[in-house]
Structure formats: structure tokens, C-alpha cells
Amino acid sequence: MDLKFKNKKITGILTVLPKREILFEDEMGNYNFSIQKSLKLKSAMGYNKKRIVEEGTTSSDLCVFGLNYLFENKIIKKEDIDALILVTQTPDYIMPPTSNIIQGHFNLKQDMICMDINQGCSGYILGLIQSFMLLGQDNINKVVLLNADVLSPKVSKKDRNSNPLIGDGASITIVEKDLENSKIFCSVKMDGKGANVLEIPAGGARLPSSNETAILKEDRSGNFRSQNHLVMKGDIVFNFVQKEVPPMIEAILKKAKLTKDEIDFYMFHQPNKFMLNKLADKIGISREKMPSNIVGKYGNSSGVSIPVTISDNIGNKTLNNKYKLCLSGFGVGLTWASMIIDLENLNFCKIIEY
Amino acid sequence: MASLKIKIVKILNEIRPEFDFSEPIDNFIEVGMLDSFDVVTLVTSLDEEFKISIDGVDILPENFATLECIVDLLKKYVDK
Numbered sequence: 001m002d003l004k005f006k007n008k009k010i011t012g013i014l015t016v017l018p019k020r021e022i023l024f025e026d027e028m029g030n031y032n033f034s035i036q037k038s039l040k041l042k043s044a045m046g047y048n049k050k051r052i053v054e055e056g057t058t059s060s061d062l063c064v065f066g067l068n069y070l071f072e073n074k075i076i077k078k079e080d081i082d083a084l085i086l087v088t089q090t091p092d093y094i095m096p097p098t099s100n101i102i103q104g105h106f107n108l109k110q111d112m113i114c115m116d117i118n119q120g121c122s123g124y125i126l127g128l129i130q131s132f133m134l135l136g137q138d139n140i141n142k143v144v145l146l147n148a149d150v151l152s153p154k155v156s157k158k159d160r161n162s163n164p165l166i167g168d169g170a171s172i173t174i175v176e177k178d179l180e181n182s183k184i185f186c187s188v189k190m191d192g193k194g195a196n197v198l199e200i201p202a203g204g205a206r207l208p209s210s211n212e213t214a215i216l217k218e219d220r221s222g223n224f225r226s227q228n229h230l231v232m233k234g235d236i237v238f239n240f241v242q243k244e245v246p247p248m249i250e251a252i253l254k255k256a257k258l259t260k261d262e263i264d265f266y267m268f269h270q271p272n273k274f275m276l277n278k279l280a281d282k283i284g285i286s287r288e289k290m291p292s293n294i295v296g297k298y299g300n301s302s303g304v305s306i307p308v309t310i311s312d313n314i315g316n317k318t319l320n321n322k323y324k325l326c327l328s329g330f331g332v333g334l335t336w337a338s339m340i341i342d343l344e345n346l347n348f349c350k351i352i353e354y
Numbered sequence: 355m356a357s358l359k360i361k362i363v364k365i366l367n368e369i370r371p372e373f374d375f376s377e378p379i380d381n382f383i384e385v386g387m388l389d390s391f392d393v394v395t396l397v398t399s400l401d402e403e404f405k406i407s408i409d410g411v412d413i414l415p416e417n418f419a420t421l422e423c424i425v426d427l428l429k430k431y432v433d434k
Contacts, residue, residue, distance in 0.1 A: 040391075221389055235415070243410075278409075281410075
């Protein structure tokens with residue numbers, strides 16, 4: 001589905017990353033692999049370091065920390081927030097919505113909208129789309145888009161498919177109306193037939209967590225995980241991304257009447273370096289235009305990986321420059337979504353540590 | 355063709371030195387000689403060795419099942 005928005009813009013991005021850093025080598029002994037093979041995996045996939053939270057830290061903790069930073073430094077005012085959207089797969093509770101908890105924590109005005117959206121790898125783009133739609137209302141002038149995922153407790157430490165790459169994090173993106181005639185192009189696709197390709201089988205209503213779902217079992221490749229853990233069928237995800245994302249990028253560039261070279265950066269979700277390099281080659285752009293440094297620096301924080309990529313690679317430069325970006329997220333759902341958007345003269349764009 | 359095979363076997367033997375990839379095998383993946391991460395390492399090595407970029411949509415288990423399959427895949431890129 002193609003979508004187009006006018007007169008909307010991002011005015012600031014703050015990324016919150018946990019201070020706790022884990023090295024790939026720290027956990028290499030967990031995997032049913034020789035050291036030599038693990039190091040080959042590290043090199044091919046671009047794994048190195050990841051940031052994960054201390055036990056007990058939740059998505060709302062990271063969001064509250066970031067919002068507090070913005071309020072205390074008088075970067076945004078509480079009373080200006082007309083909507084609070086939280087995109088997460090790891091809410092604090094099944095109910096109530098975590099966005100309401102955050103609203104209550106800061107005693108924000110009642111005359112506003114809070115909503116949680118359950119999306120992952122494409123969650124940044126879907127959150128931006130929802131923000132732009134809300135800004136179509138006369139009474140909504142400033143949307144705070146929160147993306148947060150704390151998936152590290154949901155991953156088996158003995159699962160080399162997922163554990164080396166999963167990181168935690170949150171981002172806060174301020175989205176506002178734009179008086180300039182800005183145009184934003186989006187494309188979104190979904191395929192629920194692939195819903196089990198990336199899943200946490202137990203813990204919901206269909207299969208509640210129990211002693212039985214917590215039993216670690218070995219898969220064909222020697223990974224140990226329980227039904228309470230994240231399961232990623234990596235080869236299927238890889239093939240889905242390689243098949244679906246390049247044509248989506250071609251189509252969105254055509255809609256926007258842009259050439260590949262007119263995009264300054266392709267800021268994509270970052271599951272691993274190998275996947276991104278293959279995407280860059282297929283799309284026909286230099287690998288330098290598609291940063292792949294984040295998964296090895298901070299880990300893959302699901303819906304937060306795109307704002308981390310922006311903040312880390314061009315953070316300060318966005319304060320005084322204009323960038324035409326192509327964003328793309330792909331994964332759980334299955335969902336894949338892309339967006340062409342300008343970032344210009346942001347009020348802030350940085351990473352802080354929790 | 356022969357030199358292509360020799361180079362591929364050399365790379366495969368470096369990835370999984372415990373196996374002999376020059377022996378006729380029905381399916382490297384099904385018998386457990388290559389797993390999905392070995393395929394990633396193999397593609398990276400083949401890309402570097404032959405100065406190519408194997409298309410992501412070609413990175414399917416069936417294209418790495420036997421030596422002949424890998425040779426056929428490579429011919430798509432090396433002969434270009």
C-alpha cells in the first residue's frame with residue numbers, strides 16, 4: 001500500500017541505549033559451536049557488541065528516562081504534547097497500555113491521545129505513519145513517537161540464531177506539522193501467513209507461560225530455547241527480505257521521482273551486516289550509503305534500530321543540514337515498510353545512555 | 355570448470371575442515387555438512403574469491419546442496 005503525506009516533519013530524535021555492553025566473545029561459550037566457527041559467524045554477520053538492560057528494566061523505564069531528559073533540558077514542553085504513541089513488542093503489562101502509564105507518570109494533560117502499537121522491525125515507519133495521520137487533525141500539533149523494545153530477556157542465551165544480535169533500546173521522535181510544502185512517500189506491506197517466522201510462542205492467551213513452556217529444548221542446529229523465547233527462522237527471514245525489499249525500494253523511488261543517487265542515505269533496519277550488504281548490492285547502491293555499523297556496535301534493537309542508525313551516523317549533522325533519507329524496516333509480522341523523508345535542521349538528534 | 359570446482363572445495367574445506375567436500379555427497383545441508391551460517395560464510399568467501407556479489411534471492415539451500423549446484427550457481431555470476 002502506497003501512502004503519501006504533506007506538510008509533516010520530524011523535528012527531533014533522541015535515542016536511549018542501556019549502558020550495559022556485552023561482547024560477542026563474552027557469550028561465545030554459550031553456543032554449541034567451535035570457537036573458530038563462532039568467530040567466522042561474528043565476522044560474516046558483523047556481530048561484535050550489544051547493549052542490553054539490567055534485569056528488571058522495562059520499555060517504559062527507557063522511555064521515561066528519555067522524556068525526562070527532554071523535559072529537564074527544556075527541549076520540549078509537557079503541555080505541547082497532543083499524542084503519545086508507543087510502538088513496542090515488550091509492553092510493561094498486557095493491560096493497561098504502556099503509553100498511558102508513561103502519560104500518568106509525567107502527569108501529562110488529559111486532552112490527548114495515547115496508544116500502543118504492537119510492531120517490531122518495521123515499527124519506526126509504522127509509528128511515523130500513525131503520527132502523520134494524527135497530525136492531519138486540527139487539534140494535534142505535536143506527536144511524541146516512542147519506540148521501545150526490551151527483547152533481551154526473551155532470547156535464550158544458548159540460541160546463536162538470535163542471542164548475538166538482539167539489543168535493547170528506545171527512541172523518542174518528535175513529529176510536527178510543517179509549514180513548508182514537504183512531501184513524504186511511504187510504502188507498507190504485510191503478510192500474516194509468515195507470522196510464525198518470528199515469534200515468541202508462549203506467554204499470550206493462546207499458549208500461556210507455564211513450567212512446561214519454560215523447558216529448554218535443542219533444535220536441529222544445536223540451539224537451546226524454550227517456548228517462552230524468541231524464535232527466528234533466520235533463513236526464511238533472509239530470503240523474504242531479499243525478495244521483497246529491493247522491489248519496494250525501486251517502486252517508492254519511482255513514486256517520489258527520485259534516482260538512487262539522490263538519496264543521501266538508506267537508513268535500514270539492521271539485523272546483520274551480511275543481509276544489509278546483500279540488499280545494498282541488489283538495490284544497486286554503494287554499501288557506504290547504507291550504514292551497517294549499528295548491529296555490531298549496539299545490537300539490533302528491533303523497531304529502534306532505524307533511529308539508532310540515524311542518531312549514530314548523522315546525529316549532530318542533522319542540526320544544520322538537510323538529508324534525503326530512504327528508511328526501510330522488515331521483519332516480524334511479516335511486515336515490511338519503507339519511507340522517503342527529508343531530515344532538516346532538527347532541534348536535537350543524539351544518543352543518551354540509561 | 356575444473357579449477358572452479360577445486361577453488362570451491364578448498365573454500366568448503368576451510369569452512370568445515372572436519373569433512374571432505376571432494377567426495378560425492380547427495381546433499382551437504384541434509385547430511386549436516388553445511389548449516390545456514392556455513393552458507394553465509396561460504397557466500398562471503400565466494401564473493402571475495404570471485405569478485406562477485408551473489409544475489410540474496412539465490413541464497414537458498416538448494417543452490418548449496420552439492421558441489422555441482424554451487425558450480426551452477428557460480429557460473430551465473432562468473433561467466434557474466
